[in-house]
Amino acid sequence: MKLRIRTDCPSFYSDLCDVLRLFYGDVTVEDCSGQEVVPGDDLFDHALTVEGDVWVDRWRSGGHAAERRTPVCHGHPLEVKRMRKRAAKAGLYDLLVEITGVRPPWGSLTGIRPTRLYYEGVEMGLSRDAAVARVIREFDVSPDRAALLAEIAAMQEGILRPADGEFDLYIGIPFCTTRCSYCSFASGEIGDGRLVAPYVDALAREIQLCGAMIRERGLKLRAGYVGGGTPTAIPCADLDRILTEAQRAFPGAVEWTVEAGRPDTIDAEKLTMLRAHGVGRISVNPQTFSDETLVRIGRRHSGADTVRAYELARRMGFDDINMDLIAALPGETPEVFSCTLDRVIELDPQSVTVHSLAIKRSSRLHEKLHVESGGHAPAAQSGAAEMIAMARRRLTAGGWKPYYLYRQKYMAGNLENVGYAKPGRACLYNIGNMEETASVLALGAGAITKWLYDREANVPEAEVEALRFANLQLRIERAPNVRNVEQYIARVDEMVARKRALIFPEEAKR
């Protein structure tokens, strides 16, 4: 399917495309802004006027029209831009609801952090109930989803925020035994393993150089997370070396997580090594307990392998284990998903992360669906909403509480990913990373460092209050590492230099 958009706000083109994709899935959208075009049902036409102190966003498509009136914002330019974008998107959303009769669970929200909007209301001085009501009223979020935001915020209350001078660490190991059909990560099959040794050498160098930089700046690690890929896919000695280097370079973390991930990569030798490094939290990820599905999605292990790996880890003393599940995997019905939930609840891990399948363009599954559907991969898989609701109901009843949430593009049914944890078992790294309350130093191919600054430092005194009100007091800068493993190995010093520019911004100004 191909759609066209013509807007008076062309700088918001990609955000407007995101709104179209809430309703039409992964469609191609042509930008016709500023052009004479032939009208048609595929054209979404936007005109912005200012009437007195009101922005009027008028949208038309075919015989349908919608009009959104929003008070003009007079704040900081960043705030004005944010409110303008919100108004343009809301107008298009109104039109699409009118055309399709569909109301997505997260309403007009297309961002990955809906909790932000709840916190925005709280920072405006609203009560919990009023902040929930505002999210429903302004963004058409379903009452159920808005209540979930409040539940998550309640869970996050009292969980340690990073102190001044603290940061979190991410280390990426971009290798897996096989590539899952839905995978869009910067991860490849380990194959003959020829890239592992040079990768580990490069990563060790990045760790050492960044460690020196962090010491020079006087910062301290709070939580470390080794992800991927599948960190346990590489030989035990290599992962041991990475952890040794990391804990030498960044001592004193209060939490270490290693995504053991694929059960077929977990054995007693690796678990012993992880224990020796004081790794307290690991993931053993079934995704599903259906062996048919596991074959279908290209994972080379069975449900029984997951149980074996999990029980081995338990016997060896791991008492903080996470399990990842995915709802709406190809061919799975709510009944199959329910059986997976049965097994997980029986195994009783400390945390469970429930994902909605997201079929990104770089995945094999996207390619397959794209061909099968004649070029249109739908965003919604049947049953996804039922499975996500079932997980929430059953996990909550079993004592797990939702503690972080994020959304991705192209998710099944426009739903969400939610991390559930037993009391006291929420992962600090996950909260800091998802809520962007912690700077994250990220090492390895494809890892993206995010550094938080106090925006007030660069803002005139008179505007500080407006920014604080709008939850914009933090400025976040990013430094991505290259995704390609060979490029990363060749350019590791350049990756370190990118991070230095964030950690020592004063040097860049000289």
Ligand code: SF4
């Ligand atoms: S285990 Fe994760 S990173 Fe590895 S192929 Fe599967 S989805 Fe991708």
